[in-house]
Amino acid sequence: MGESATALIRPLALALWGSVLLSSSLSGRLDLLLRGAFHPLVGVSGVLLLALAIQQANRPSPSDRRSRRRWSLSCLLALAVLLVPPNPSFSDLAANRSGDPGGAGDQQTGLEFQLPPGQRSLTDWVRLLRSQPDPALYADDPVNISGFVLARPGEPAQLARLLVRCCLADASPVGLPVRWPRGFRPQADQWLAIRGRMGVERHDGRWQSVVIARQIRPIPRPPRPLEP
Amino acid sequence: MNAGRHRVLALLAAAGLLAMIQQQLLLRRPPRLLGLQSSTASSGPAALSVRFSRPMQPASLTARSRLQPAHPHQWLGESNPLRLLLTTGQPLTGPIALQIAGLDHRGQALPPQRWIWDPRPRLLAVVPLRHGEQLQLQRRDGRWQALTPPLPRISAVMPLGDGSGIALVSMEPRGQRVWRLSLQQAALARQPGAEPRATGLELLLPEPQLYAHLSSNRRGDLLVQASSTNLGRSRTQIWLRGGERRELPVEASGAMQLLPQGGAVVVPELDGLSLQPLVAGAQVAAARRQVLPGSRDLSSFCPVSGRALLLRHWPDFRRSLELVEPGQPPRQLWLGSAGVLGSACRLGGERVWLLLSTWRGALQLRLLELNREGRILRQLRLDGWAAEPGTALLYDPTREALLLTLQAAGRDQAQPVLIETAGASLTLRPIAKPVRQALWLPAG
Numbered sequence: 001m002g003e004s005a006t007a008l009i010r011p012l013a014l015a016l017w018g019s020v021l022l023s024s025s026l027s028g029r030l031d032l033l034l035r036g037a038f039h040p041l042v043g044v045s046g047v048l049l050l051a052l053a054i055q056q057a058n059r060p061s062p063s064d065r066r067s068r069r070r071w072s073l074s075c076l077l078a079l080a081v082l083l084v085p086p087n088p089s090f091s092d093l094a095a096n097r098s099g100d101p102g103g104a105g106d107q108q109t110g111l112e113f114q115l116p117p118g119q120r121s122l123t124d125w126v127r128l129l130r131s132q133p134d135p136a137l138y139a140d141d142p143v144n145i146s147g148f149v150l151a152r153p154g155e156p157a158q159l160a161r162l163l164v165r166c167c168l169a170d171a172s173p174v175g176l177p178v179r180w181p182r183g184f185r186p187q188a189d190q191w192l193a194i195r196g197r198m199g200v201e202r203h204d205g206r207w208q209s210v211v212i213a214r215q216i217r218p219i220p221r222p223p224r225p226l227e228p
Numbered sequence: 229m230n231a232g233r234h235r236v237l238a239l240l241a242a243a244g245l246l247a248m249i250q251q252q253l254l255l256r257r258p259p260r261l262l263g264l265q266s267s268t269a270s271s272g273p274a275a276l277s278v279r280f281s282r283p284m285q286p287a288s289l290t291a292r293s294r295l296q297p298a299h300p301h302q303w304l305g306e307s308n309p310l311r312l313l314l315t316t317g318q319p320l321t322g323p324i325a326l327q328i329a330g331l332d333h334r335g336q337a338l339p340p341q342r343w344i345w346d347p348r349p350r351l352l353a354v355v356p357l358r359h360g361e362q363l364q365l366q367r368r369d370g371r372w373q374a375l376t377p378p379l380p381r382i383s384a385v386m387p388l389g390d391g392s393g394i395a396l397v398s399m400e401p402r403g404q405r406v407w408r409l410s411l412q413q414a415a416l417a418r419q420p421g422a423e424p425r426a427t428g429l430e431l432l433l434p435e436p437q438l439y440a441h442l443s444s445n446r447r448g449d450l451l452v453q454a455s456s457t458n459l460g461r462s463r464t465q466i467w468l469r470g471g472e473r474r475e476l477p478v479e480a481s482g483a484m485q486l487l488p489q490g491g492a493v494v495v496p497e498l499d500g501l502s503l504q505p506l507v508a509g510a511q512v513a514a515a516r517r518q519v520l521p522g523s524r525d526l527s528s529f530c531p532v533s534g535r536a537l538l539l540r541h542w543p544d545f546r547r548s549l550e551l552v553e554p555g556q557p558p559r560q561l562w563l564g565s566a567g568v569l570g571s572a573c574r575l576g577g578e579r580v581w582l583l584l585s586t587w588r589g590a591l592q593l594r595l596l597e598l599n600r601e602g603r604i605l606r607q608l609r610l611d612g613w614a615a616e617p618g619t620a621l622l623y624d625p626t627r628e629a630l631l632l633t634l635q636a637a638g639r640d641q642a643q644p645v646l647i648e649t650a651g652a653s654l655t656l657r658p659i660a661k662p663v664r665q666a667l668w669l670p671a672g
Contacts, residue, residue, distance in 0.1 A: 116554040118555050132311070137576070
């Protein structure tokens with residue numbers, strides 16, 4: 001490595017990571033990883049890292065080989081993050097997490113009357129069913145929801161969403177059982193919009209609500225797939 | 229240097245050990261019961277929402293929990309909270325001794341919890357006295373208990389939906405007074421035989437009012453629409469369950485009704501009925517406002533799922549009863565020229581009762597039972613009875629009975645009348661107690 005390149009290695013790494021944060025918050029990439037409320041924080045951090053890179057440009061570079069190697073590795077990682085867009089498998093992630101939307105009882109205020117059943121999102125439905133698990137109350141209500149196919153080993157595929165408080169690291173899946181039309185094979189991670197009715201089925205000796213799908217339409221992953 | 233490192237290592241080891249001990253203690257700690265909430269807004273006569281400290285195995289609760297007498301029931305939900313639902317078709321005639329036991333997902337057993345559960349609402353009545361009127365409550369043993377001192381005429385009574393109190397309006401020479409009576413009672417108790425206790429009667433509004441209208445929801449919020457004799461303008465205030473009082477900047481052309489599950493209010497307006505959220509800013513409230521146009525009044529709410537019965541007035545002086553369901557146009561159940569004195573419904577409108585009055589030489593009362601399609605399933609002629617002015621038709625899902633205040637021919641005072649709906653026919657069961665108004669008080 002030439003001397004000039006060696007001198008620039010630290011500010012270069014800082015600038016690359018600053019660019020990663022800034023471009024992620026501007027390009028919408030963060031929508032896959034983090035709740036919208038935290039995006040400005042990431043953008044500001046990116047600007048700070050870029051400013052730090054400029055300030056470090058006139059400072060002496062790390063003298064020992066080990067430090068230079070670390071900074072170089074950091075540069076490569078930042079480049080990789082910049083060039084390879086994230087493509088998380090929500091189904092894989094969800095299959096390894098327990099589904100607890102948290103505060104379900106507190107958040108369903110007014111859902112029943114103010115939000116017609118056909119306008120409830122998948123998350124609204126899950127919160128309602130958890131706070132008032134009484135399937136007969138919702139039998140035959142119209143359902144119009146979207147989500148990704150969550151396939152857990154040994155269980156029928158559900159339609160699910162990921163709820164986050166902060167970011168993908170704390171994501172918890174919430175899903176609704178679906179009675180899929182005969183012959184339809186849902187693919188894990190596939191995003192679907194489903195129209196149908198809420199039905200009641202006996203599962204493991206207990207009654208539960210199940211979406212009876214009448215119309216299924218594949219949809220692209222929404223720009224903001226994580227829900228608060 | 230070495231001493232410092234040893235100290236850090238010792239601290240880390242101590243912290244690790246502490247974490248391990250805590251983990252092992254928590255692993256062995258049995259699950260706990262965090263909360264029980266009784267509700268009649270369910271698909272059965274009553275339900276109990278049970279919250280645990282850990283997710284539980286519903287199958288173990290089914291196997292280990294007991295109800296005495298053995299009412300048919302089921303446990304609903306995935307793990308936490310769970311709902312104990314009494315199955316329909318069996319009116320409750322007494323309290324239920326309940327034992328809750330089960331296993332969490334690691335197999336730890338919940339120590340059995342014993343409760344006495346009585347979700348049946350109590351009969352509340354405005355009783356005429358020699359000088360004034362009094363609010364009285366029927367105890368479980370059938371005797372009557374005074375809740376208030378004698379007051380001048382009581383013009384309105386509104387039990388709070390959570391059973392924590394009763395709002396009432398008394399008519400005095402200088403105007404109407406709005407009171408709140410606090411009650412101590414619970415649908416769930418450790419010991420049987422506990423009766424409600426009045427803990428205080430307070431004036432809600434200091435000045436006398438020209439009129440006052442009351443409404444409450446299941447949370448126990450209270451809405452008061454009133455017009456002060458001093459100020460002369462109408463004000464709407466809401467007392468939230470926690471005690472907070474708020475002014476509602478809502479203009480209405482009639483009496484507003486709080487939505488039973490809370491969070492919104494039904495407002496009669498000149499061009500129809502609107503549904504407005506309670507806890508949003510003015511802009512959000514305006515954006516979320518839903519309007520149902522037409523000449524309609526809210527007749528009654530159904531117990532569950534946002535269904536209500538509306539009374540529609542037609543230009544040819546006929547009236548129709550409509551079942552309104554979220555997101556769907558109102559469904560007409562009945563149309564006629566008889567006077568509609570009241571309506572009530574079961575679940576989301578699976579059964580609807582309608583009290584009609586017609587004039588055929590004399591005023592005749594008739595009770596219709598309709599299904600969701602508006603077909604008359606049963607009817608009962610209330611010959612020899614007259615409805616007390618302002619009587620409401622109130623349904624109790626736990627007893628599967630309707631409550632009315634009726635006056636028998638030849639009597640000078642009205643009495644509470646139950647109409648049992650569970651059997652093959654609608655059965656009248658008058659209660660021997662002179663009252664001016666009878667209502668249900670939620671069990672809390």
